[in-house]
């Protein structure tokens with residue numbers, strides 16, 4: 001799979017680089033993303049913030065290849081991982097290189113039961129032996145025989161997260177990962193993500209949750225407005241409450 005990636009060096013080597021990305025969904029006059037640049041270093045957690053509708057999920061979909069491969073769109077610019085362009089790869093090919101956890105977990109859970117979903121993710125990523133461990137890490141072991149359609153939103157989110165972390169330690173795109181979790185589970189997820197980050201994972205987290213964007217592991221916050229990067233704030237300035245208020249909560 002990796003060998004099939006174009007060798008073009010359109011973006012900075014190492015980490016994930018989005019360069020001049022513009023997205024116009026099919027039939028829409030207005031672009032949703034406009035000439036957007038984003039650089040995420042290896043083993044860095046970057047938060048994506050900004051008001052509802054500013055384009056965070058669309059950016060994640062475009063990086064994962066869901067746009068334009070599953071949703072017709074005009075896409076310009078480049079998305080590259082470790083310097084290799086992903087732009088010609090479909091979502092299935094990109095899934096071997098980047099994991100994605102969508103804001104609506106239903107959109108990526110297709111099998112009848114939790115156990116089947118986890119087994120399929122582990123089979124796809126050649127780590128069958130990890131299914132039990134992932135179920136335990138994401139607190140879904142006791143749900144393995146339950147039907148996906150009978151789970152609460154938070155339970156579905158945990159199943160989708162467990163599936164996203166199957167396989168190789170590739171970068172993970174997380175869209176509102178705490179949205180459906182209670183505060184205890186959200187705090188536990190952040191501890192888990194911090195551990196994965198220390199182990200070398202790269203994380204991109206779209207969020208409205210102050211628990212996430214104030215967390216020490218998030219060393220860069222990128223705020224979008226109207227499909228563009230409005231501002232970037234690095235670690236030392238994130239903790240200035242005025243900064244958060246001025247830049248991220250409006």
Ligand SMILES: Nc1ncnc2c1ncn2[C@@H]1O[C@H](COP(=O)(O)OP(=O)(O)OP(=O)(O)O)[C@@H](O)[C@H]1O
Nearest residue numbers: 025028032050051052053054055056057058059103
């Ligand atoms: N399928 C679609 N067709 C047309 N417009 C869409 C579609 N999906 C999203 N949009 C529009 O694209 C813009 C960006 O949406 P997006 O979901 O990326 O925002 P977001 O920043 O993730 O918002 P939120 O914080 O509410 O999740 C919005 O104006 C939205 O209405």
Ligand SMILES: [Mg+2]
Nearest residue numbers: 056057058103
């Ligand atoms: Mg969104």
